[in-house]
Amino acid sequence: MTPTAFGPPPRQAQAHYSEVHVWCASLDNAAYPIEAYDKLLTDKERERAQRFVMKRDRNRYVFSKVMLKTLIMSYAGLGSDELQYLSGPYGKPNLDASLSIGRLCFNMADSAGYALFAFTLDREIGVDIEQIREIPEMERIVRLFFSEAEQAAFASMLPQEKKRAFFNGWTRKEAFIKALGVGLSMPLSKFEVSLAAGNPVDLVYLNKDIASRGHWTIRDVSPSPEFSAAFAVEGSGFTIRCWNLCSGMLG
Secondary structure (H helix, E strand, C coil): CCCCCCECCCCCCCCCEEEEEEEEECCCCCCCCCCHHHHHCCCHHHHHHHHCCCHHHHHHHHHHHHHHHHHHHHHHHCCCCCCEECCCCCCEEECCCHHCCCCEEEEEECCCEEEEEEEEEEECCEEEEEEECCCCCHHHHHHHHHHHHHHHHCCCCCCCHHHHHHHHHHHHHHHHHHHHCCCCCCCCHEECCCCCCCCCEEEEEEHHHHHCCCEEEEEECCCCCCCCCCCCEEEECCEEEEEEEEHHCCC
């Protein structure tokens, strides 16, 4: 799989309905010590950060939250004291629509020290990233969570192809579920995605409930050959812009 090219960030990013913005960031490359970001955390986030046993994991959690909030504030023109989240029925965070021009839609995911942040305007979006690694129970997960057609496609692959194909399928399915905002109340086996590398990603609705939610597009957006990543967005006909999130933006 050819990684997505993530360029240097613009001076000012502005959300558009006709664009999807994806930011990539290293969670191990912050500009300042973790204490410098404390003011951007809620009490609940501080409490959760303290539950991490390993300092590295605690720092990654804090930096991911701070990076997301920094981007939201930049897009919406808000100060840290104005930032307010609303949660959907299954916990998907949204920005209070009264705080920005248009409905700023966003999602984030992280894995093994890297994070992706996806933004667009007035259309739902979800993103997922996973480090490609050995998973002993991979075959069992495929049987439990992949559709019959996906299972057949997976079984037909060469052994050396299966690991990447598994993570291609998993990140695409997770991104779609996150975009829908329904959590695992929508079984992953109720829709199908292609497992092969490359764009566009085929998406097949297997029941009327998903089809009634409208047209969706899935695209791969991996920052590195060691990762699989994808975003799912409502509708089509958009331009994708991908940037590296420089730690200097967090100053």
